[in-house]
Amino acid sequence: MASSTAPTTFSLLKTTAASSSASRTSASLLRVPSTRVQNPVPLRHSIGFASSVGDSVLSRSVSSRVRSVSGKGSRGVVSMVKKSVGDLTAADLKGKKVFVRVDLNVPLDENQNITDDTRVRAAVPTIKHLIQNGAKVILSSHLGRPKGVTPKFSLVPLVPRLSELLGIQVVKADDCIGPEVEKLVASLPEGGVLLLENVRFYKEEEKNEPEFAKKLASLADLYVNDAFGTAHRAHASTEGVTKFLKPSVAGFLLQKELDYLVGAVSNPKRPFAAIVGGSKVSSKIGVIESLLEKCDILLLGGGMIFTFYKAQGLSVGSSLVEEDKLDLATSLLGKAKAKGVSLLLPTDVVIADKFAPDANSKVVPASGIPDGWMGLDIGPESVKTFNEALDTTKTIIWNGPMGVFEFDKFAVGTEAVAKKLADLSSKGVTTIIGGGDSVAAVEKVGVASVMSHISTGGGASLELLEGKELPGVLALDEATPVAV
């Protein structure tokens, strides 16, 4: 178990912790104390959707969305809100050919069976809305990263599940442009759905070639982008096509992702905690720096903590360390302190004598990692302390596992966080799972349905959390700007 006495190398953190007004958590925690709980939030992302995410984000009007972004601290910013498919009337849609970019990039097994249909299910609300309003729906997606036409990346395996979920027979095209596709589009009835073949079978897609985008656009009257997972790519079907199709609007899934990953994160119900884990600090620098601007409490776990430990002079054995990021780790600790964010590092870790599922393991304090051993999970005292910190919050965002959760022996910390978030979610805390491996962890524990939001995009959610703007979103029409 963890030692209750922090090592002398943590004297700075210990001292500040002792004088912290935020003394909710264990005194032994390695922390930068928080003095900020209800500070104004800088609104840095120009694309704003709702932050009051408890109610139906899909049905709110543009003005209410804009107003909700204008919470405390936004100082009269005119937020740019993207037009949504929900803003189109039945008259806008009836009989119209609608090009809908979805992300059906799902995992398939060796027999071409879908092993996780989350993205297919997530695409359904927009498609159903279009069907119910008498539109002719043309679906476009990529699958994998094919180089030219590659049968194993065909979208054929998607047809049965899509048809089942939509309750109608989806027609499949063998191509995504050309005369045969045009014939199929011409024969589509109102409320019919046509699935185009993998748009990445053309290299012009990823090159965002205007002529190719124009050909895709020529199939339809208007454009809906609901492919959140691919919104960070400026490709022909996600960005280029908007130059030839008006209106170009956001689908319900894209809108919901932005509501949570931008709206709820920029203007959270406080206290707001961010949990960041994963393998390396280098891949999460942008996320940590961006979240430090917004959160009250930052919990760190995963492989990156050993770089923080080493930066503080601790021995980390053979744990994962990025030697060239030691100064960065120290500067992030300093930034947290300067911003009044309570940054919590685990006080104990589960160590292993090798990187393997059957490794020998034991729990030691953060200051007690022997040579030849590596930290692969956070320890029980840290779980307890993290839980106590999370108990104080009203909004939580989580990105990255707390340990090597792929090995059962080292999945305990990650699963404990998943369970804690599920528990808090059921008590009204807004819980957002920001894509990547933390989604896999939440699904493994079987608590996915309880969370407020689980992102369908790994790379896209990471970029949003870093404060970047996504080309697939930027390209969409703006709703009428409202001064707030």
Ligand SMILES: Nc1ncnc2c1ncn2[C@@H]1O[C@H](COP(=O)(O)OP(=O)(O)O)[C@@H](O)[C@H]1O
């Ligand atoms: N202590 C650790 N040592 C080595 N790898 C770790 C450790 N903790 C977590 N990881 C690994 O980090 C990986 C996930 O990291 P990353 O890709 O950055 O997160 P995400 O996919 O959530 O964005 C997982 O494969 C996990 O095994």
Ligand SMILES: O=C(OP(=O)(O)O)[C@H](O)COP(=O)(O)O
């Ligand atoms: O699966 C996807 O991204 P993700 O693995 O980051 O969640 C998207 O479909 C984007 O795919 P890409 O990374 O091949 O452009």
